[in-house]
Amino acid sequence: MQALTLPARRGWHWLTDGFVIFRKKLLLLSFAVIGYWAIMGVVSAVPLVGRAVAMALIPAFSVSLMNTCRLLEQGGIFHPALLFSGFKRSLRPLLVLGAIYVAFTGGVLALVALIDDGVLFELVFLGTAHDEQALASDSVRLGAQLSLAFFTPLMMAFWFAPLLVAWHDISAGKALFFSFVACARNWRAFCFYGAATVVFGALLPGVLAAMLVGLLPGGGELFSAVFTGLIFFFFLPALYASFYVSYRDVFVSVDADA
Secondary structure (H helix, E strand, O other), X not given: OOOOOOOOOHHHHHHHHHHHHHHHOHHHHHHHHHHHHHHHHHHHOOOOOHHHHHHHOHHHHHHHHHHHHHHHHOOOOOOHHHHHHHHOOOHHHHHHHHHHHHHHXXXXXXXXXXXXXXXXXXXXXXXXXXXXXXXXXXXXXXXXXXXXXXXXXXXXXXXXXXXXHHHHOOOHHHHXXXXXXXXXXXXXXXXXXXXXXXXXXXXXXXXXXXXXXXXXXXXXXXXXXHHHHHHHHHHHHHHHHHHHHHHHHHHHOOOOOO
């Protein structure tokens, strides 16, 4: 497996091409993404182990969503069963990826617990609610910063790994390695992609929200509901499609049988 090295500007096109795929079948991709989040919410609600199980299932469900994006790009017909298509092939190595993700996440947050008294661990694995004062404390902020430093290489290793396992039949270990190398080679494009995602997913909506709240005093709750709906129905589906585009750009030109 060999990864292409792309120019920085391709990161921008990952996001815009994701919107192009989403625009082809607006409601269908939105349905798939909302269905995914709903299933993960139900699994996460199981006491004690639910959140860990949900994290372990992320690689398989990621393949399901990427199968959906590829089908829609090719003009295929969507079926709800596609939401579980990631469980039909290479399930064992995908579950291995999920187990590694859970173990690494738990290990990092357990280490960070020495700083933040376990606040982040409880939040992620148990869903324990903490007051705003606790979450805004210096120890929690430092723990979050350290967690981000540890999770950055983890995300690089997992970005392409599920698709490399499911679409190329390679082992979980090799998939993690190839994914990390591909991300490292394309760090400029990923920086551009990350910046574009923050601008369109957070900064611009934030500015728009501030403007509308200023024009419509007392309409904050209504706007919050509308904004949340727009995120789930428009931005998140396009964002998931952009994940597929990043894979397609980096690997498919090299391995046309993907």
